Amino acid sequence: MDELLLDVKNLKMHFPVLGGIFRRPVGKVYAVDDVSFKIRTGETVGLVGESGCGKTTVGRSILRLYKPTAGKVVFDKKDLSHLSREELRDLRRDMQMIFQDPFESLNSRHTIGDIIEEPYIIHGIGTPVERKTHVKQLLHRVGLAARAMTRFPHEFSGGQRQRIGIARAIALNPKLIICDEPVSALDVSIQSQVLNLLLDLQREMGLAYLFIAHDLAVVKHISDRIAVMYLGKIVEYADADTLYTKPAHPYTSALISAIPVPDPEQKKKKQILVGDVPSPIHPPPGCVFHTRCPYVIDDCSKMTPDLGAAPGNSDDDHWVACIRAGEIDLG
């Protein structure tokens, strides 16, 4: 279980901003700026943050859907930075992705049978008859009837389409699935069905997940460890329970406080952050959170905090990027 599967080191992804009549680069979007974390075999790491924090870009850079500006991604002991196209294709057997809106990622002119069979064809696995049997088994595994094979994506509801996306992702027995907001478009009663399916598959197949979402309650439910992102950086990293019970970064604490709790008798004093998230084109100097932080001091705009061990951290697995982490009481 404790084997290292994915090691992301100092990942940076800067997109150029084009301007003027010659469409020259006039600036950069610092979408992901120096992000490092690890995923072990069979575990789930949650990546949580608000829109524009770079969480989706992290997922896509790992899969090499984008070529990162800097940094290293080591997957299953292979450095992905210098792989050829063929090597990348082989890699994607072991690393799959599921998306928020499966409708956009499913070809609307293909039947479900064709869509799920495609990974086998691309990787040259099995005879047509064997492949059909596999597809049937996969459909059954994700809770769909075999007759779905001859139907088209538009004939299915959002939850069913997400099941189809999952069936395609697990077709080749991957080691890691990057799940990008897989349940945010679904209704509560369907969301819980899909979360249960993901948990079951992980247990049966030993899958590791990078679970990207904006909803901390969902992320906490499914993750072993959680990284909180803000404006392209990881501000805190801890196991799921520690993050919730002993948050060390003011942003994490505000994020937890902002989540509406489905219990009217638990009306707690809310800590409401002022202002909006700054633009990733002009991130603030020093700590990126200092413009909204209730605990800000002068030094926060001068020094960029490193991700370091959180105070009182006993098992070396709780990291926080805040120069005041030791002094402030977030309880």
Next chain:
Amino acid sequence: MSEKTILKVDSLVTAFDTEQGVIRAVEGVSFDVQAGRTLGIVGESGCGKSVTALSIMRLLPKPHGYIEKGKILFRDKDIAALPADQMHAIRGYGISMIFQEPMTALNPVHQIGRQIGEVFKLHFPDMADTEIWEKSVELLEKVGIPEPKGRMEEYPHQLSGGMRQRVMIAMALAGRPDILIADEPTTALDVTIQAQILELMMKLQRQTRMAIIFITHALGVIAEICDDVLVMYAGTVAEKAPVTELFKNPRHPYTLGLLSAIPRLDNEPKTRLTTIRGMVPSLYELPDGCRFQNRCPYAMAGCGIAPPPLRPINEDHWVSCYLY
């Protein structure tokens, strides 16, 4: 009608003509709205919560959508059948509405100031331009927009999602309505911005004593800001109760299912969630009797015969289920 009741929806049926026949997106919905209180309408996609709101506003898509039956009494006057020109005087003035995506409700080519001013012009035709300007700035300030004077000359795309929703709220409040209908106003916003907007709405309600109808799919938001709750399922009311009672003592199997399906921060991590099996039935193929029967763990033979009426189980807790 009690003293404080300013809106009474009675057995509302809203239908749509479609190519495959007539569907009833709302069927027999009744509730009261009281001044100074927030009524939450909660339910999943397609349950009829937005159609209920659009029926009250008389903003159903024409000519396919129409109110087939029922009454909507606003200040004792039935607005369900009011002629369009009279409805005009109520919309924005008596009842206002804000939407999930303010960008589609704001005009992208007009400055913010002009769009707020327009509302004043409509409701107070005699107001001078300078007064309109001042009142607009005042409103922007009231909804927490920093540097309101500068914002007056900006365009919607220059504002963040949260700021746009604040502008929408300002516009909705310009006519000093008695009721504000908010249809998923924070669903598209980040959670820290959502917290800001919810706080703002509650503050404004305390100041103006307006009633709020808050439509959402999120039970957490309901628990946080509502006084009374209506749980809707497939066009009908499943349960109706004051907020504390509903969360403490949920009775309808659908409400119970919804409450246990939400991942909570204090859950044991990586445990299976309780789910509601299956899916919402299509409005084209509704079963006879209770609409929840195909997903209900307590379904009995009688559930498929006639729809269960909404009955009180105590003074103000109503459930439509044969179990009670």
